[in-house]
Amino acid sequence: MAITASQVNELRKQTGAGMMDCKKALVEADGDMEKAIDFLRKKGQKVAAKRGDNEANEGLIFAESKGDVGYIIKLNCETDFVAKNADFQSFVKSILTVGIENGVDSVDELKKLKYNDKLTVEEKLVEQIGVIGEKLDLSDFAKVSATCVVAYNHPGNQLATLIGLNKEGEEVNDAGRQVAMQVAAMNPVALNKEGISQDVIDNELQVGKDQAIEEGKPADLADKIAQGRLNKFFKENTLLSQAFVRDNKLSVEQFLNSVESGLTVTDFKRFSLS
Template structure:
Protein backbone atom coordinates (compact mmCIF):
# COMPACT_ATOMS: atom_id res chain seq x y z
CA UNK A 1 0.00 0.00 0.00
CA UNK A 2 1.26 3.49 -0.85
CA UNK A 3 2.25 5.52 2.19
CA UNK A 4 0.83 8.94 1.36
CA UNK A 5 1.57 12.23 3.07
CA UNK A 6 -2.08 12.41 4.14
CA UNK A 7 -1.80 9.02 5.85
CA UNK A 8 1.36 10.06 7.67
CA UNK A 9 -0.31 13.31 8.73
CA UNK A 10 -3.35 11.47 10.11
CA UNK A 11 -1.19 9.11 12.15
CA UNK A 12 0.89 12.02 13.42
CA UNK A 13 -2.25 13.90 14.55
CA UNK A 14 -3.60 10.80 16.27
CA UNK A 15 -0.40 9.72 17.98
CA UNK A 16 1.54 12.91 18.62
CA UNK A 17 4.67 11.05 17.43
CA UNK A 18 7.23 12.52 15.01
CA UNK A 19 6.73 12.44 11.26
CA UNK A 20 9.58 10.01 10.58
CA UNK A 21 8.42 7.63 13.32
CA UNK A 22 4.91 7.69 11.86
CA UNK A 23 6.14 7.02 8.33
CA UNK A 24 8.38 4.19 9.51
CA UNK A 25 5.51 2.60 11.47
CA UNK A 26 3.22 2.78 8.45
CA UNK A 27 5.86 1.24 6.18
CA UNK A 28 6.45 -1.59 8.63
CA UNK A 29 2.71 -2.31 8.82
CA UNK A 30 1.91 -1.94 5.11
CA UNK A 31 -0.14 1.24 5.57
CA UNK A 32 -2.42 -0.23 8.26
CA UNK A 33 -2.96 2.87 10.40
CA UNK A 34 -4.49 0.99 13.34
CA UNK A 35 -1.58 -1.46 13.49
CA UNK A 36 0.88 1.43 13.16
CA UNK A 37 -0.89 3.29 15.99
CA UNK A 38 -0.67 0.22 18.21
CA UNK A 39 3.04 -0.15 17.38
CA UNK A 40 3.70 3.47 18.35
CA UNK A 41 1.90 2.99 21.65
CA UNK A 42 3.82 -0.20 22.42
CA UNK A 43 7.14 1.47 21.70
CA UNK A 44 6.20 4.50 23.78
CA UNK A 45 6.32 6.91 20.82
CA UNK A 46 2.61 7.72 20.85
CA UNK A 47 1.26 10.29 23.27
CA UNK A 48 -2.41 9.42 22.84
CA UNK A 49 -4.98 8.40 20.29
CA UNK A 50 -6.63 11.74 19.53
CA UNK A 51 -8.93 10.49 16.82
CA UNK A 52 -12.02 10.66 19.03
CA UNK A 53 -11.32 14.30 19.96
CA UNK A 54 -11.35 15.58 16.36
CA UNK A 55 -14.47 17.61 15.53
CA UNK A 56 -15.19 17.75 11.81
CA UNK A 57 -18.50 19.58 11.23
CA UNK A 58 -20.04 22.85 12.40
CA UNK A 59 -23.33 23.46 14.15
CA UNK A 60 -24.83 23.41 17.60
CA UNK A 61 -26.14 21.15 20.34
CA UNK A 62 -29.18 22.37 22.27
CA UNK A 63 -30.86 20.89 25.33
CA UNK A 64 -34.22 21.02 27.06
CA UNK A 65 -35.36 19.32 30.24
CA UNK A 66 -38.57 18.96 32.21
CA UNK A 67 -38.70 16.82 35.32
CA UNK A 68 -37.71 13.26 34.52
CA UNK A 69 -37.17 13.82 30.78
CA UNK A 70 -34.35 15.60 28.98
CA UNK A 71 -33.09 15.82 25.40
CA UNK A 72 -30.07 16.86 23.38
CA UNK A 73 -30.41 17.81 19.71
CA UNK A 74 -27.49 18.23 17.30
CA UNK A 75 -28.09 20.45 14.26
CA UNK A 76 -25.27 20.74 11.72
CA UNK A 77 -24.39 23.44 9.21
CA UNK A 78 -21.47 24.03 6.89
CA UNK A 79 -19.61 26.90 8.56
CA UNK A 80 -18.95 28.29 12.01
CA UNK A 81 -20.32 31.62 10.78
CA UNK A 82 -23.79 30.15 10.20
CA UNK A 83 -23.49 28.18 13.43
CA UNK A 84 -23.57 31.53 15.23
CA UNK A 85 -26.32 33.03 13.07
CA UNK A 86 -29.40 34.26 14.97
CA UNK A 87 -31.80 32.31 12.74
CA UNK A 88 -29.80 29.10 13.16
CA UNK A 89 -29.62 29.52 16.94
CA UNK A 90 -33.35 30.20 17.18
CA UNK A 91 -34.13 27.09 15.15
CA UNK A 92 -31.79 24.91 17.24
CA UNK A 93 -33.14 26.13 20.58
CA UNK A 94 -36.78 25.77 19.56
CA UNK A 95 -36.04 22.34 18.14
CA UNK A 96 -34.85 21.14 21.56
CA UNK A 97 -38.11 22.30 23.14
CA UNK A 98 -40.11 20.58 20.37
CA UNK A 99 -38.15 17.37 20.91
CA UNK A 100 -38.95 17.52 24.61
CA UNK A 101 -42.65 18.31 24.31
CA UNK A 102 -43.38 16.01 21.36
CA UNK A 103 -41.93 12.92 22.96
CA UNK A 104 -40.04 12.07 19.77
CA UNK A 105 -37.75 9.10 20.24
CA UNK A 106 -35.56 9.60 17.17
CA UNK A 107 -34.68 12.10 14.46
CA UNK A 108 -37.19 10.71 11.94
CA UNK A 109 -40.05 11.21 14.40
CA UNK A 110 -38.76 14.65 15.34
CA UNK A 111 -38.79 15.81 11.70
CA UNK A 112 -42.57 15.36 11.61
CA UNK A 113 -43.19 17.25 14.85
CA UNK A 114 -44.67 20.77 14.71
CA UNK A 115 -42.84 23.99 15.49
CA UNK A 116 -44.56 26.95 17.20
CA UNK A 117 -45.62 28.44 13.85
CA UNK A 118 -47.36 25.23 12.80
CA UNK A 119 -44.73 24.12 10.31
CA UNK A 120 -43.08 20.75 10.72
CA UNK A 121 -39.46 20.57 11.83
CA UNK A 122 -38.54 19.53 8.28
CA UNK A 123 -40.44 22.44 6.72
CA UNK A 124 -38.77 24.87 9.12
CA UNK A 125 -35.40 23.38 8.22
CA UNK A 126 -36.02 23.99 4.52
CA UNK A 127 -36.97 27.59 5.27
CA UNK A 128 -33.81 28.04 7.34
CA UNK A 129 -31.67 26.74 4.48
CA UNK A 130 -33.20 29.39 2.23
CA UNK A 131 -32.34 32.08 4.79
CA UNK A 132 -28.76 31.13 5.65
CA UNK A 133 -27.73 29.77 2.27
CA UNK A 134 -26.15 26.62 3.68
CA UNK A 135 -27.13 23.00 4.07
CA UNK A 136 -28.64 22.38 7.51
CA UNK A 137 -29.20 18.91 8.93
CA UNK A 138 -30.88 17.65 12.10
CA UNK A 139 -28.35 14.94 12.78
CA UNK A 140 -28.85 13.41 16.23
CA UNK A 141 -31.33 13.26 19.09
CA UNK A 142 -30.41 11.92 22.51
CA UNK A 143 -33.28 11.27 24.92
CA UNK A 144 -33.30 10.52 28.61
CA UNK A 145 -36.83 9.44 29.52
CA UNK A 146 -38.23 8.38 32.90
CA UNK A 147 -35.09 9.53 34.63
CA UNK A 148 -34.76 10.00 38.37
CA UNK A 149 -32.40 12.89 39.09
CA UNK A 150 -31.60 14.22 35.62
CA UNK A 151 -28.70 16.53 34.85
CA UNK A 152 -28.20 18.25 31.50
CA UNK A 153 -25.46 20.58 30.35
CA UNK A 154 -24.28 22.13 27.08
CA UNK A 155 -20.83 23.70 26.89
CA UNK A 156 -20.50 26.48 24.35
CA UNK A 157 -23.06 24.86 22.08
CA UNK A 158 -20.41 22.27 21.16
CA UNK A 159 -20.64 19.55 23.82
CA UNK A 160 -23.90 18.26 25.31
CA UNK A 161 -24.43 15.84 28.19
CA UNK A 162 -27.36 14.05 29.80
CA UNK A 163 -26.87 12.11 33.03
CA UNK A 164 -29.37 10.05 35.02
CA UNK A 165 -28.59 9.91 38.73
CA UNK A 166 -30.30 7.82 41.39
CA UNK A 167 -30.46 9.82 44.60
CA UNK A 168 -28.33 12.86 45.32
CA UNK A 169 -29.34 16.42 44.50
CA UNK A 170 -30.05 18.46 41.36
CA UNK A 171 -26.76 20.26 42.02
CA UNK A 172 -24.88 16.94 41.98
CA UNK A 173 -26.56 15.88 38.71
CA UNK A 174 -25.64 19.21 37.12
CA UNK A 175 -22.07 18.94 38.39
CA UNK A 176 -21.74 15.43 37.01
CA UNK A 177 -23.02 16.59 33.62
CA UNK A 178 -20.36 19.32 33.62
CA UNK A 179 -17.73 16.77 34.62
CA UNK A 180 -18.68 14.42 31.78
CA UNK A 181 -18.55 17.30 29.31
CA UNK A 182 -15.04 18.20 30.46
CA UNK A 183 -13.48 14.77 31.03
CA UNK A 184 -15.20 12.61 28.39
CA UNK A 185 -15.32 9.29 30.27
CA UNK A 186 -15.64 6.31 27.94
CA UNK A 187 -17.30 4.01 30.48
CA UNK A 188 -19.40 4.36 33.61
CA UNK A 189 -17.12 2.21 35.79
CA UNK A 190 -13.80 0.41 35.15
CA UNK A 191 -15.71 -2.89 35.16
CA UNK A 192 -17.68 -1.72 32.11
CA UNK A 193 -14.59 -1.71 29.86
CA UNK A 194 -14.85 -4.48 27.21
CA UNK A 195 -12.69 -7.56 27.64
CA UNK A 196 -10.91 -7.03 24.31
CA UNK A 197 -9.96 -3.48 25.36
CA UNK A 198 -8.56 -4.77 28.67
CA UNK A 199 -6.60 -7.50 26.89
CA UNK A 200 -5.13 -5.01 24.43
CA UNK A 201 -4.09 -2.62 27.21
CA UNK A 202 -2.37 -5.50 29.04
CA UNK A 203 -0.52 -6.37 25.86
CA UNK A 204 0.61 -2.78 25.42
CA UNK A 205 1.68 -2.49 29.07
CA UNK A 206 3.77 -5.64 28.68
CA UNK A 207 5.41 -4.33 25.51
CA UNK A 208 6.31 -1.06 27.29
CA UNK A 209 8.06 -2.82 30.18
CA UNK A 210 11.82 -2.41 30.38
CA UNK A 211 14.14 -5.41 30.05
CA UNK A 212 14.91 -5.05 33.73
CA UNK A 213 11.22 -5.35 34.65
CA UNK A 214 10.74 -8.26 32.25
CA UNK A 215 13.46 -10.14 34.14
CA UNK A 216 11.44 -9.98 37.37
CA UNK A 217 9.26 -12.91 38.53
CA UNK A 218 5.97 -13.40 36.67
CA UNK A 219 3.86 -12.49 39.67
CA UNK A 220 5.70 -9.18 40.05
CA UNK A 221 5.23 -8.42 36.37
CA UNK A 222 1.52 -9.18 36.69
CA UNK A 223 1.19 -6.77 39.61
CA UNK A 224 2.95 -4.05 37.64
CA UNK A 225 0.73 -4.59 34.61
CA UNK A 226 -2.41 -4.69 36.77
CA UNK A 227 -1.41 -1.44 38.44
CA UNK A 228 -0.92 0.29 35.11
CA UNK A 229 -4.16 -1.16 33.74
CA UNK A 230 -6.15 -0.05 36.79
CA UNK A 231 -4.76 3.47 36.40
CA UNK A 232 -5.76 3.54 32.72
CA UNK A 233 -9.26 2.25 33.43
CA UNK A 234 -9.74 4.81 36.21
CA UNK A 235 -8.72 7.64 33.87
CA UNK A 236 -11.32 6.69 31.24
CA UNK A 237 -14.17 5.66 33.56
CA UNK A 238 -16.55 8.14 35.16
CA UNK A 239 -16.40 6.77 38.71
CA UNK A 240 -12.60 6.53 38.68
CA UNK A 241 -11.89 10.08 37.51
CA UNK A 242 -11.09 12.98 39.83
CA UNK A 243 -14.26 15.06 40.18
CA UNK A 244 -13.74 18.35 38.33
CA UNK A 245 -15.73 20.37 40.86
CA UNK A 246 -13.66 18.98 43.74
CA UNK A 247 -10.44 17.34 42.60
CA UNK A 248 -9.65 16.18 46.14
CA UNK A 249 -12.15 13.37 45.60
CA UNK A 250 -13.07 10.97 42.82
CA UNK A 251 -16.49 10.92 41.20
CA UNK A 252 -17.14 7.67 43.05
CA UNK A 253 -16.41 9.40 46.37
CA UNK A 254 -18.62 12.35 45.43
CA UNK A 255 -21.47 9.95 44.70
CA UNK A 256 -20.99 8.05 47.97
CA UNK A 257 -20.97 11.33 49.88
CA UNK A 258 -24.55 11.98 48.75
CA UNK A 259 -25.65 8.35 48.63
CA UNK A 260 -26.11 8.58 44.86
CA UNK A 261 -25.48 6.38 41.84
CA UNK A 262 -25.11 7.22 38.14
CA UNK A 263 -27.46 5.00 36.13
CA UNK A 264 -26.49 6.22 32.66
CA UNK A 265 -25.11 9.14 30.68
CA UNK A 266 -24.93 10.37 27.10
CA UNK A 267 -22.42 12.80 25.60
CA UNK A 268 -22.58 14.42 22.15
CA UNK A 269 -19.95 16.56 20.45
CA UNK A 270 -20.79 18.63 17.40
CA UNK A 271 -19.62 16.94 14.24
CA UNK A 272 -17.93 13.93 15.83
CA UNK A 273 -17.50 11.16 13.31
CA UNK A 274 -18.01 13.40 10.28
CA UNK A 275 -15.11 13.92 7.91
CA UNK A 276 -14.78 17.59 7.00
CA UNK A 277 -13.20 18.80 3.77
CA UNK A 278 -10.28 21.15 4.39
CA UNK A 279 -10.40 23.98 1.87
CA UNK A 280 -7.16 25.37 0.50
CA UNK A 281 -8.25 29.00 0.16
CA UNK A 282 -4.87 30.17 -1.17
CA UNK A 283 -5.05 27.65 -4.01
CA UNK A 284 -8.66 28.58 -4.72
CA UNK A 285 -7.83 32.29 -5.00
CA UNK A 286 -4.87 31.55 -7.28
CA UNK A 287 -7.07 29.35 -9.46
CA UNK A 288 -9.72 32.05 -9.79
CA UNK A 289 -7.02 34.60 -10.62
CA UNK A 290 -5.72 32.32 -13.39
CA UNK A 291 -2.34 31.90 -11.69
CA UNK A 292 -2.45 28.08 -11.67
Protein backbone atom coordinates in the same frame (compact mmCIF):
# COMPACT_ATOMS: atom_id res chain seq x y z
CA MET B 1 -49.97 39.22 -10.15
CA ALA B 2 -48.67 41.84 -7.73
CA ILE B 3 -47.06 40.45 -4.58
CA THR B 4 -47.86 42.40 -1.42
CA ALA B 5 -45.54 43.09 1.49
CA SER B 6 -47.91 41.23 3.82
CA GLN B 7 -47.60 38.08 1.67
CA VAL B 8 -43.81 38.33 1.76
CA ASN B 9 -43.83 38.80 5.53
CA GLU B 10 -46.16 35.84 6.01
CA LEU B 11 -43.91 33.54 3.93
CA ARG B 12 -40.87 34.82 5.81
CA LYS B 13 -42.51 34.01 9.16
CA GLN B 14 -43.30 30.49 7.98
CA THR B 15 -39.93 29.67 6.43
CA GLY B 16 -37.31 32.06 7.81
CA ALA B 17 -36.17 32.83 4.25
CA GLY B 18 -34.90 36.28 3.29
CA MET B 19 -37.23 38.96 1.95
CA MET B 20 -35.96 38.72 -1.63
CA ASP B 21 -36.11 34.91 -1.64
CA CYS B 22 -39.67 35.04 -0.34
CA LYS B 23 -40.72 37.56 -2.96
CA LYS B 24 -39.13 35.49 -5.73
CA ALA B 25 -40.85 32.34 -4.49
CA LEU B 26 -44.23 34.09 -4.42
CA VAL B 27 -43.71 35.48 -7.91
CA GLU B 28 -42.84 32.00 -9.19
CA ALA B 29 -45.93 30.60 -7.44
CA ASP B 30 -48.28 33.39 -8.62
CA GLY B 31 -48.93 34.34 -5.03
CA ASP B 32 -49.89 30.82 -3.89
CA MET B 33 -48.41 30.42 -0.40
CA GLU B 34 -48.27 26.61 -0.50
CA LYS B 35 -46.53 26.58 -3.88
CA ALA B 36 -44.10 29.26 -2.67
CA ILE B 37 -43.15 27.11 0.34
CA ASP B 38 -42.66 24.15 -2.00
CA PHE B 39 -40.48 26.33 -4.25
CA LEU B 40 -38.23 27.20 -1.32
CA ARG B 41 -38.07 23.55 -0.23
CA LYS B 42 -36.98 22.50 -3.73
CA LYS B 43 -34.35 25.21 -3.64
CA GLY B 44 -33.09 23.65 -0.41
CA GLN B 45 -32.90 20.25 -2.12
CA LYS B 46 -30.76 21.72 -4.88
CA VAL B 47 -28.42 23.41 -2.40
CA ALA B 48 -28.23 20.20 -0.34
CA ALA B 49 -27.23 18.22 -3.43
CA LYS B 50 -24.50 20.73 -4.28
CA ARG B 51 -23.09 20.91 -0.75
CA GLY B 52 -23.50 17.27 0.21
CA ASP B 53 -19.74 16.60 0.31
CA ASN B 54 -18.93 19.73 2.32
CA GLU B 55 -17.68 19.47 5.89
CA ALA B 56 -20.17 20.56 8.55
CA ASN B 57 -17.97 20.84 11.63
CA GLU B 58 -19.54 23.91 13.23
CA GLY B 59 -22.97 24.10 14.81
CA LEU B 60 -24.81 24.18 18.10
CA ILE B 61 -25.57 21.80 20.95
CA PHE B 62 -28.36 22.30 23.48
CA ALA B 63 -29.43 20.21 26.46
CA GLU B 64 -32.65 20.66 28.42
CA SER B 65 -34.02 18.78 31.41
CA LYS B 66 -37.11 18.85 33.57
CA GLY B 67 -37.63 16.53 36.49
CA ASP B 68 -37.08 12.94 35.45
CA VAL B 69 -36.21 13.42 31.77
CA GLY B 70 -33.69 15.33 29.70
CA TYR B 71 -32.88 15.79 26.02
CA ILE B 72 -29.79 16.84 24.08
CA ILE B 73 -29.40 17.82 20.42
CA LYS B 74 -26.53 18.53 18.00
CA LEU B 75 -27.13 20.31 14.71
CA ASN B 76 -24.09 20.91 12.50
CA CYS B 77 -23.53 23.64 9.94
CA GLU B 78 -20.52 24.66 7.86
CA THR B 79 -19.46 27.97 9.41
CA ASP B 80 -19.16 29.63 12.78
CA PHE B 81 -20.89 32.67 11.25
CA VAL B 82 -24.12 30.68 10.82
CA ALA B 83 -23.78 28.97 14.22
CA LYS B 84 -23.70 32.36 15.97
CA ASN B 85 -26.76 33.64 14.12
CA ALA B 86 -29.78 34.17 16.41
CA ASP B 87 -32.20 32.74 13.84
CA PHE B 88 -30.16 29.55 13.56
CA GLN B 89 -30.06 29.22 17.35
CA SER B 90 -33.84 29.59 17.49
CA PHE B 91 -34.20 26.97 14.76
CA VAL B 92 -32.09 24.43 16.66
CA LYS B 93 -34.11 25.03 19.82
CA SER B 94 -37.35 24.63 17.87
CA ILE B 95 -36.27 21.17 16.70
CA LEU B 96 -35.28 20.29 20.27
CA THR B 97 -38.78 21.34 21.37
CA VAL B 98 -40.35 19.02 18.78
CA GLY B 99 -38.30 16.14 20.19
CA ILE B 100 -39.24 16.99 23.77
CA GLU B 101 -42.94 17.31 23.02
CA ASN B 102 -42.96 13.90 21.35
CA GLY B 103 -40.63 12.15 23.79
CA VAL B 104 -38.37 10.60 21.15
CA ASP B 105 -34.84 9.45 21.89
CA SER B 106 -33.08 9.12 18.54
CA VAL B 107 -32.18 11.18 15.47
CA ASP B 108 -34.11 8.90 13.14
CA GLU B 109 -37.31 9.22 15.17
CA LEU B 110 -36.90 12.99 15.40
CA LYS B 111 -36.43 13.47 11.65
CA LYS B 112 -39.73 11.69 10.94
CA LEU B 113 -41.77 13.91 13.26
CA LYS B 114 -43.95 16.75 12.03
CA TYR B 115 -42.18 20.07 12.44
CA ASN B 116 -45.37 21.91 11.54
CA ASP B 117 -48.60 21.22 9.65
CA LYS B 118 -46.77 21.03 6.32
CA LEU B 119 -43.27 19.63 6.86
CA THR B 120 -41.46 16.93 8.80
CA VAL B 121 -38.31 17.85 10.70
CA GLU B 122 -36.23 16.32 7.89
CA GLU B 123 -38.08 18.36 5.26
CA LYS B 124 -37.71 21.51 7.35
CA LEU B 125 -33.95 20.92 7.50
CA VAL B 126 -33.83 20.73 3.70
CA GLU B 127 -35.85 23.93 3.45
CA GLN B 128 -33.43 25.67 5.82
CA ILE B 129 -30.46 24.52 3.75
CA GLY B 130 -31.95 26.60 0.94
CA VAL B 131 -32.55 29.55 3.28
CA ILE B 132 -29.09 29.48 4.87
CA GLY B 133 -27.09 28.25 1.89
CA GLU B 134 -25.02 25.77 3.93
CA LYS B 135 -25.07 22.06 4.58
CA LEU B 136 -26.98 21.23 7.77
CA ASP B 137 -26.70 17.90 9.55
CA LEU B 138 -28.86 16.83 12.47
CA SER B 139 -26.09 14.56 13.68
CA ASP B 140 -27.20 13.55 17.16
CA PHE B 141 -30.14 13.53 19.55
CA ALA B 142 -30.56 11.64 22.80
CA LYS B 143 -32.80 11.28 25.84
CA VAL B 144 -31.97 10.44 29.45
CA SER B 145 -34.62 9.22 31.91
CA ALA B 146 -33.92 8.89 35.64
CA THR B 147 -35.31 9.90 39.02
CA CYS B 148 -33.59 13.27 38.50
CA VAL B 149 -32.00 14.57 35.28
CA VAL B 150 -29.70 17.60 35.18
CA ALA B 151 -28.60 19.45 32.03
CA TYR B 152 -25.47 21.53 31.58
CA ASN B 153 -24.82 23.81 28.59
CA HIS B 154 -21.25 25.02 28.34
CA PRO B 155 -20.86 28.69 27.33
CA GLY B 156 -20.82 28.97 23.54
CA ASN B 157 -23.14 25.96 23.09
CA GLN B 158 -20.52 23.73 21.49
CA LEU B 159 -20.62 21.28 24.39
CA ALA B 160 -23.46 20.05 26.60
CA THR B 161 -24.15 17.16 28.98
CA LEU B 162 -27.03 15.35 30.65
CA ILE B 163 -26.76 13.49 33.97
CA GLY B 164 -29.29 10.98 35.30
CA LEU B 165 -29.35 10.43 39.09
CA ASN B 166 -31.13 7.87 41.25
CA LYS B 167 -32.41 10.37 43.84
CA GLU B 168 -33.96 13.84 43.82
CA GLY B 169 -33.92 17.04 45.86
CA GLU B 170 -32.22 20.42 45.93
CA GLU B 171 -28.84 19.07 47.07
CA VAL B 172 -29.04 16.28 44.51
CA ASN B 173 -29.69 18.84 41.76
CA ASP B 174 -26.66 20.87 42.82
CA ALA B 175 -24.47 17.75 42.95
CA GLY B 176 -25.81 16.70 39.56
CA ARG B 177 -24.80 20.01 38.03
CA GLN B 178 -21.28 19.62 39.42
CA VAL B 179 -21.03 16.12 37.94
CA ALA B 180 -22.49 17.35 34.65
CA MET B 181 -19.65 19.89 34.52
CA GLN B 182 -17.21 17.08 35.38
CA VAL B 183 -18.44 15.10 32.36
CA ALA B 184 -18.02 18.19 30.18
CA ALA B 185 -14.44 18.74 31.38
CA MET B 186 -13.14 15.16 31.71
CA ASN B 187 -15.04 13.34 28.92
CA PRO B 188 -15.42 9.89 30.55
CA VAL B 189 -15.99 7.01 28.14
CA ALA B 190 -18.33 5.07 30.44
CA LEU B 191 -20.13 5.24 33.77
CA ASN B 192 -17.98 2.52 35.38
CA LYS B 193 -15.66 -0.29 34.31
CA GLU B 194 -18.64 -2.53 33.62
CA GLY B 195 -19.53 -0.13 30.82
CA ILE B 196 -16.22 -0.69 29.01
CA SER B 197 -16.40 -3.25 26.19
CA GLN B 198 -14.30 -6.39 26.40
CA ASP B 199 -12.56 -5.44 23.14
CA VAL B 200 -11.34 -2.19 24.71
CA ILE B 201 -10.20 -4.01 27.85
CA ASP B 202 -8.32 -6.64 25.82
CA ASN B 203 -6.66 -3.92 23.76
CA GLU B 204 -5.58 -1.94 26.83
CA LEU B 205 -4.13 -5.08 28.41
CA GLN B 206 -2.21 -5.95 25.26
CA VAL B 207 -0.86 -2.40 24.88
CA GLY B 208 0.14 -2.35 28.55
CA LYS B 209 1.91 -5.69 28.24
CA ASP B 210 3.75 -4.64 25.05
CA GLN B 211 4.86 -1.38 26.67
CA ALA B 212 6.13 -3.20 29.75
CA ILE B 213 8.22 -5.57 27.61
CA GLU B 214 9.54 -2.68 25.49
CA GLU B 215 10.59 -0.91 28.70
CA GLY B 216 12.67 -3.93 29.64
CA LYS B 217 10.41 -5.29 32.37
CA PRO B 218 10.62 -9.04 33.01
CA ALA B 219 8.16 -11.00 30.87
CA ASP B 220 6.69 -12.73 33.94
CA LEU B 221 5.75 -9.32 35.37
CA ALA B 222 4.33 -7.89 32.14
CA ASP B 223 0.79 -9.19 32.77
CA LYS B 224 0.76 -7.75 36.28
CA ILE B 225 2.02 -4.37 35.03
CA ALA B 226 -0.59 -4.41 32.24
CA GLN B 227 -3.35 -5.03 34.80
CA GLY B 228 -2.13 -2.11 36.85
CA ARG B 229 -2.23 0.14 33.81
CA LEU B 230 -5.73 -1.10 33.00
CA ASN B 231 -6.86 -0.12 36.51
CA LYS B 232 -5.38 3.34 35.91
CA PHE B 233 -7.30 3.50 32.62
CA PHE B 234 -10.55 2.72 34.49
CA LYS B 235 -9.78 5.38 37.10
CA GLU B 236 -9.10 8.06 34.53
CA ASN B 237 -11.84 7.23 32.01
CA THR B 238 -14.90 5.99 33.90
CA LEU B 239 -17.04 8.67 35.50
CA LEU B 240 -17.64 7.24 38.96
CA SER B 241 -13.95 6.36 39.40
CA GLN B 242 -12.56 9.67 38.14
CA ALA B 243 -11.04 12.11 40.63
CA PHE B 244 -13.66 14.75 41.38
CA VAL B 245 -12.52 17.97 39.72
CA ARG B 246 -13.48 20.20 42.65
CA ASP B 247 -11.76 17.97 45.23
CA ASN B 248 -9.34 15.46 43.72
CA LYS B 249 -9.00 13.69 47.05
CA LEU B 250 -12.43 12.20 46.31
CA SER B 251 -13.65 10.13 43.40
CA VAL B 252 -16.95 11.19 41.81
CA GLU B 253 -18.57 8.19 43.48
CA GLN B 254 -17.26 9.27 46.89
CA PHE B 255 -18.38 12.85 46.31
CA LEU B 256 -21.93 11.75 45.51
CA ASN B 257 -22.04 9.54 48.60
CA SER B 258 -20.90 12.51 50.68
CA VAL B 259 -23.92 14.47 49.45
CA GLU B 260 -26.37 11.68 50.18
CA SER B 261 -25.71 8.04 50.98
CA GLY B 262 -26.38 5.85 47.96
CA LEU B 263 -26.58 8.75 45.52
CA THR B 264 -25.15 7.78 42.14
CA VAL B 265 -25.28 8.47 38.42
CA THR B 266 -27.42 6.06 36.40
CA ASP B 267 -26.72 7.47 32.92
CA PHE B 268 -25.05 10.37 31.15
CA LYS B 269 -24.73 11.89 27.68
CA ARG B 270 -22.05 14.24 26.36
CA PHE B 271 -22.18 15.94 22.96
CA SER B 272 -19.31 18.06 21.69
CA LEU B 273 -18.33 19.72 18.41
CA SER B 274 -14.61 19.12 19.00
